[in-house]
Structures are given as C-alpha cells and as structure tokens.
Amino acid sequence: MRTVITGGAGFIGSHLCDYLIEKGHQVICIDSLLTGKVENIVHLMGNSQFRFIKHNVSDYIYVDGQVDNVLHFASPASPFDYLEFPIQTLKVGSLGTLNSLGLAKTKKAKFLLASTSEVYGDPQIHPQREDYWGHVNPVGPRGVYDEAKRFAEAMTMAYHRYHHMDTRIVRIFNTYGPRMRVKDGRALPNFICQALRGEDITVFGNGLQTRSFCYVSDLVEGIYRLLLSNEYDPVNIGNPEEITIHQLAKEILALTGSKSRIIFKTLPVDDPKIRQPDISRAKKVLGWEPKIVREEGLRKTLRYFKDTLSSFEKNR
Helix, strand or coil: CEEEEECCCCHHHHHHHHHHHHCCCEEEEEECCCCCCHHHCHHHCCCCCEEEEECCCCCCCCCCCCCCEEEECCCCCCHHHHHHCHHHHHHHHHHHHHHHHHHHHHHCCEEEEEEEHHHHECCCCCCECCCCCCECCCCCCCHHHHHHHHHHHHHHHHHHHHCCCCEEEEEECCEECCCCCCCCCCHHHHHHHHHHHCCCEEEECCCCCEEECEEHHHHHHHHHHHHHCCCCCCEEECCCCEEEHHHHHHHHHHHHCCCCCEEEECCCCCCCCCCCECCHHHHHHHCCCCCCCHHHHHHHHHHHHHHHHHHHHHCC
C-alpha cells in the first residue's frame, strides 16, 4: 500500500505515519508546517518507506506514481490555531479537501477525511450520535473550523455519490498524547504545562463543561479499522468516558503533585458545554472501542511533556 497523509507532521497525522509504516505501507507525508512540526516526523527521515513533501494542500497536489489511500488530516485543529489562522482553516477545509479528493479520484484511491466532533457544535442532544446534524453558529469565531469541517464532509459525500468514490469520514473527539504542542490552546496540554511550571491553572467558565478524552493510540487504531472497512457514513471515534474540565484540572494536579492554584476565566464564545461520543456505530461496524484508561494515558502524556518542557527551557 502507498498512502498519502496530508497534515502528516501534525499531532495525529504523525502517529498515523508511524502506524501505517509499521503495517507495511509506504507513506507520503504532505504538510505545510503551519501548525505541524518537523520534530514529529524527524525519526522517519531516511526511512525508505517514508517521504516528506512540504506543501500547502490548498494548492494543487501532485504525487507521482501509484497511490492507494489518501488520508486528509491537514487543518489547524485547536482554538489557538484556527482563531489565529481563520482564512487558512477555511481554505484547507474547502480547497484542501477538494484537492485531496481530486488526487484520490485521479489515482483511483480510497479517501478518508479527518472530521471532528466540532461538527456537532454546542450540541442539544447527549451523547452525540452520527445522525445528529449539529447546533453550530456559522458566523461566530469558531465557525471557521466548524463549518470548514462540515463543508469537507459534504464535499466528501458529494464525491462519493457523484463520482462513486470509495470514501470514509471519521469524526474525531478530543484526543491527547505525546506530540501535542506546548502552546496548543486546548485544556489538557495547557493544564499539564501550567502544573509542571507551577503556574495558575486556568479553567474557562465554571469548569462544569464536559469533554471525553481518547488516547492517541486508541484513535489511530480506530481510524485504521475504518480505513479497512466498507463504512462510508461518518463514524465517531473517541472515548465515551465523560469528565468535567474542573475535574480534569484536579486529576492533573494530583498526578503532577503541583501546588498550582485553579483559577477561573470567562468562557470563550460558543464553547461547547457538553461533549461525549456515542460510539455504537464504531463498536458494531469496526469492532472498536478504546482500551487506554485516562490515568494511564495521562501518565504517558505527562512523561512526554516533562521531557519536552525540559528541552524547551534549555533552548530558550
């Protein structure tokens, strides 16, 4: 198998590169490095099964030779990123998806779109099932990401129906693990970095909003099973164990032994109050459910951030 991964130098994309190479794939990683990092894939440089192309997929994509799979993961994914790069986020969701689908169509390859739980917006049903259409503010600041992914899903299904392409859509819920960025903007890496540095831990709102955190290795396994399946409708991949943000902050304080205080700040506009995947479809169709419990995943992630912060501080 020869597989193209757009956004392959990102957090999830780089783990996919590793996983597919272990499965015997030749992997072509395409990334503009807007939010991806060379450090995530440097260990693959020189591997004959791996090739890196620095390119913005919002522009035409050319890849020589056979391609069996195109996995479209290119996009800013954290609020910190898509609020800083709103136009780029909209372009990669629209033009980037169009170009990635075009590559897959030309090569007669299977196409998998990385979508997100953010297509559900601030949901009015709980937990969120794939047949829920969402509650999204298209003109709010988060709309640049939410609507980019909703458009990408619509375009993927249009190519599936009109061009009879073999497509997949994974809706990714909150994921964590090694290779998350120090300055990410999301709650979990922020809490870890603040706790390790002894800084105040900033919880937005009253902290009672919920999230469901899936360890990255579980997510990647689910994506791979989806790729191998015949399921073209969207599939939620995430951990259904729900936790409040305030409780997450307290768990990280306990794991780090930090003396940091928890302080509260104003909740950002349109920040979802609840988030929990219904993974019934993934269980039925893929035989998949997460295996890594949160404490184990947090300990692994904490070790990575300790090493990263130590290196970061030395190089300042």
